[in-house]
Amino acid sequence: MYKYETHLHTYPVSGCAKAEVREVLEFYKSLGYDGVFITNHFLDGNINVDRSLSYAEKIEYYFSDYEEGVRIGTEIGLKVFCGAELSYRGTDFLVYGLDKEWFLNHPEIMEMEKSKELPYLRENGALVIQAHPFREDFYIDHVRLYPSCVDGLEVLNANRIDRENKMAMLYADEYGFCKTAGSDNHLGSKQVKLAGISTETPISDERDFISRVKAGQVTIFSMENK
Numbered sequence: 001m002y003k004y005e006t007h008l009h010t011y012p013v014s015g016c017a018k019a020e021v022r023e024v025l026e027f028y029k030s031l032g033y034d035g036v037f038i039t040n041h042f043l044d045g046n047i048n049v050d051r052s053l054s055y056a057e058k059i060e061y062y063f064s065d066y067e068e069g070v071r072i073g074t075e076i077g078l079k080v081f082c083g084a085e086l087s088y089r090g091t092d093f094l095v096y097g098l099d100k101e102w103f104l105n106h107p108e109i110m111e112m113e114k115s116k117e118l119p120y121l122r123e124n125g126a127l128v129i130q131a132h133p134f135r136e137d138f139y140i141d142h143v144r145l146y147p148s149c150v151d152g153l154e155v156l157n158a159n160r161i162d163r164e165n166k167m168a169m170l171y172a173d174e175y176g177f178c179k180t181a182g183s184d185n186h187l188g189s190k191q192v193k194l195a196g197i198s199t200e201t202p203i204s205d206e207r208d209f210i211s212r213v214k215a216g217q218v219t220i221f222s223m224e225n226k
Contacts (some may be wrong), residue, residue, distance in 0.1 A: 007182025019188025035079030045087030152178025181220035
């Protein structure tokens with residue numbers, strides 16, 4: 001089986017991440033992973049960026065960790081895929097299948113409400129997964145669900161408690177959503193619990209990943225970093 005991380009943050013782009021790209025990728029390589037999706041916080045979330053920059057400059061910076069990851073991944077033999085995590089008041093969405101050029105050409109998304117933005121991303125070929133949909137924390141005033149705006153759910157998040165993950169699974173089953181799993185790793189090699197997806201054959205690119213998720217051809221798993 002081939003193992004993949006689908007929810008990963010790196011420093012310095014994600015403001016809450018503690019590990020730089022090389023450390024993170026070497027960690028996953030040491031665990032026998034075949035690839036990772038770098039899904040840093042986007043411009044609407046906890047991104048470590050100079051807010052005075054232009055939109056285009058912010059996008060160039062946003063993709064810098066991913067582009068560094070591709071170079072390092074080629075060097076060490078780990079596939080690095082492109083993703084993003086969009087946010088609205090603590091409600092997060094993992095977006096796969098859109099590249100830097102697409103984001104550079106669509107600054108209008110920054111003015112959209114999430115109920116309009118998410119369907120727009122999907123219309124443009126993205127897979128939209130609501131991350132940890134039942135997450136509760138001090139900075140989240142209530143759980144928000146977007147059943148008509150997403151393709152699927154992260155039903156197993158390594159950083160969330162069992163009750164929240166079980167609720168996500170129940171919600172996904174009831175609505176017939178696609179299912180993914182991820183570590184939501186901000187700590188690099190210090191991440192204790194891990195989650196991800198596995199496949200019987202290697203994933204070639206983001207389009208291949210999207211097709212497999214939509215077809216239910218991925219298996220979710222969890223493990224511990226011992």
